[in-house]
Amino acid sequence: MDGMVDNRLARRNTLILSMAQAVLGAQLPVNFVLGGLAGQMLAPNPCLATLPISMIVGGSMLAAQPLARIMQAHGRRAGFLIGAGGGALGSATVMMALMQSSFALMLLGCFFTGIYMSAHVFYRFAAADTASPNFKPKAISLVLAGGLLAAIIGPQIVKNFMDLLAPIPFAGAYLVVSLVNILAASMFFFLKIPTPPKNPVGGDGRRLKQMLKEPRILMAILCAMVSYALMNLVMTSTPLAVVGCGFETLDAADVVSAHVLAMYIPSFFTGHLIAKFGVEKVVGLGLLLLMGSGGAALVGVELHYFFLSTILLGLGWNFGFIGATAMLASAHAPEERGRIQGFNDFAVFGLVTVASLASGGLMNCSGGDAVSGWGLVNYAMLPPLLIAGLALVLLVQFERKKAAHA
16 A cells, blocks of 8 residues: 655655656757758758757667666766756757757757756656655656646747747757756756665665566567657658648647647556556557557648647557556666666667657658658558567466466
């Protein structure tokens, strides 16, 4: 039974992390909307238009394990402050790149932004640190629910500030994002999450190789990889597809806003669904919704199909990624979290980097035009979804047999 004392601290931390998700997380929609468009403006070759977003993801991948080790040794606050610093530096560097019309400098700024993105995805694990077992899925969901405000704030930054430093397009939005990182980082000083003991009773837990032999941990990592990578595959190209099909940059911002809202609205009840129906069913639903997103995108390129497909994409990401996170969080001890969480995010963002690179190639260099390129991006979702779905079915069967023989 959940103890009131345990969950009072967990609820306090969850509130702070939800606020961080809302305010600092607003830069992610900004980067989704403007990264590809600014890249297309500065890149020497259209095939490289989405490379800035790939650099964000690549930076996140490379920062994941060092940040995990820092947080294991010095606490969550240290890692989150480093992340906000990376976000501030990255956005300021991209602003300078736009002023100097330097694609190389933009790529460097996006790499620094990846440090923020890496720290940002640890918010969900931090929410689980002080939560009782029953409250963990709800804490993770509530932190991600802060993304609702991010979905509103981010596109508003684009709409209201992208021309702040006119005639230089988009630079004003990056200036505002840099200031948000600097100012909002102060909320992490109110977090109270104990640093794991350096010499815990019973040792420091299993080695990474041992943990990766456990089917449940492998399944959690696989589903997190597929959910996040496919979301990124599609959303990296979405602004390019919307504008390429004859709509405006503001329409692209609205589509991204609807998508991000769909990513986070279910977070208010995803934890309850996991508690009621089991994490495997919720993850399975997420994979089906991701498949539905690809199907909706292939029906047509009218604006309402962009909205429908990206909304389904957001819902699928929520169930798949939160479910995978809850599955992983329940499968390791506190002293093991640095190793397995760092590896998890390294693996997730490794595949996401590949997906974002593939997205630009499929969208701009494989289809001939925006319509056929958009179709190829969505067809590419099918193989990973089939692999993850089959693996999930096999895990459920394995655990049923294991329980029957116990």
